[in-house]
Amino acid sequence: MSENETTDDLSQVLRHRREKLDSIIERGIQPFAYNFTPTSTTAATITSFEVMESAEALGENGHGERVTVGGRIVGWRDMGRSVFAHMEDGHGRVQLYFRKNVIGEESFESLSLLDVSDWIGAEGPTFRTRTGEVTIQVESWTLLTKSLRPLPFGKVETDPETGERKVYGGFQDQEMRYRQRYADLAVHPDVRDVFRTRSRVITELRRFLDDEGFLEVETPVLQPLYGGASAKPFVTHHHFLDQTMYLRIADELYLKRLIVGGLDRVYEISKDFRNEGLSKVHNPEFTMLEWYQAFSDYEDQMDLVERMVLHVLDTVMGERVIRVGDDVIPVTVPFRRLGLVSGLSEALGEDVHEMSEADLRAKAEELDVPDLDGAGRGKLIDKLFGELVEPGLVEPTFVIDHPKELSPLAKTHRNDPRLTERFEMYIGGAEIFNAFSELNDPIDQRERFEAQSTLRDAGDDEAQQIDDDYIRALEYGMPPTGGVGMGVDRLVMMLTGQTSIRDVILFPILRNEE
């Protein structure tokens, strides 16, 4: 039976499909068509029928419009001299009805060569079956692509009253769903919807910033020095230059060089790369949106973030709520603003500014906060805040005015030299935005870099490098600037109610197969 060893190795199911392919070719049917021109989609076919029906415009035999549709077979019920099937395209699904005395003997016999997950085109008038489903009475059909590997469709039961879909069996294995995202998408319409939403969110973020007068720019992914965030980079090598290169961990320093150059409102949507662990909210490559606006400070940027979030909710979601798992969180402006130090003081019941580093450390140890080695005052405050306050930040909240040590690229707070003008915006306990009044004093910036360098020498491999070229740019003069970074993946998680970042990234990072 089998032509060769390769075919021998295939499972029974795959072998049967190869055999059908052979039969198709023997009958002179093209199994992988070159093109097809539908006149309608599955969704439009149904809508059109319903419109004609309610206008009492149906033709003889209750037939609606004659359509030609293309799609993938997702269900098949063989009744002998008639067959019911379901077809899906990018817009929905529609039922097909094949009758032997309508399509003819030869065409009907050829149906036995079709399988679930094949792509076909079908042509005929619409009607409503006895059980009430709008269906295409197929008069002719054509094979578009023979599928040699069945998709793991489950059995779908649709409740006739509520329209709720219940899936039996199906494709559950998370690993396989991520590795074979094409199959996951093919089988799960709701997964396709998540990524459609993601795309629309990014479109609306662009539209919002474009309308605010921002210019979209592109800056290097491959960088001789990395900076703009505290993170471990991916390291690579350029052979011709014989030079070590890093994949960017942030866009920040390049975008601010553009502000120096007079491009006064810029943004970039980019993949950033951080060589760190994986979690429900961390993928090593992720999508970042950063923007910088001359003649603004972090207060202005808080207003802009509020307007941006509302714009995305209004245009994409149609409602001002965020979903975290099953929780529905209303989004209203202005968002809550909480000083990092004052919020922590409240949680501790004493003024953090009055506490010594030793006091802070004792508190942290008392609470079993891990990894305190080498933590300075700022780090201790941050850790305590993370432990005591952050988990409660479910409604949209700006956490503002971080300790200076934690923020080497932010301006010193105009009213308190111990703090910086910075905010992080949290929703549902996750950080989504991070912003500052950008530090534009080149002398101060060099000192901050040097402090980072000291941390680096002390073993902190996430501390930032000194970027002399960036300081040179600041010496030419950067106007007062507010800048914001946003985790696009995390925002999409919030909007689509996904609890894992992997469910909003089409191809999340996985270990190699085998």
Place this chain on the structure above:
RNA sequence: GACCCGGUAGCUCAGCUGGAAGAGCAACUGACUUUUAAUCAGUAGGUCGUGGGUUCGAGCCCCACCCGGGUCACCA
């Protein structure tokens, strides 16, 4: 990185105290011209994640490893 759970037919899973590898769906053959988790009859399909070990005998027990999920840690 630590701990917990998992990996058995194409898919979803069961498999008792160690004693002849199972079910449903999918597939294949046949019946059925308005079904919709179609139905009915029959057939076939297995490297039990991998490699060792214990045992008369291992899907099951032991050791190591691989892969994934979850929790924690790391990650502003």
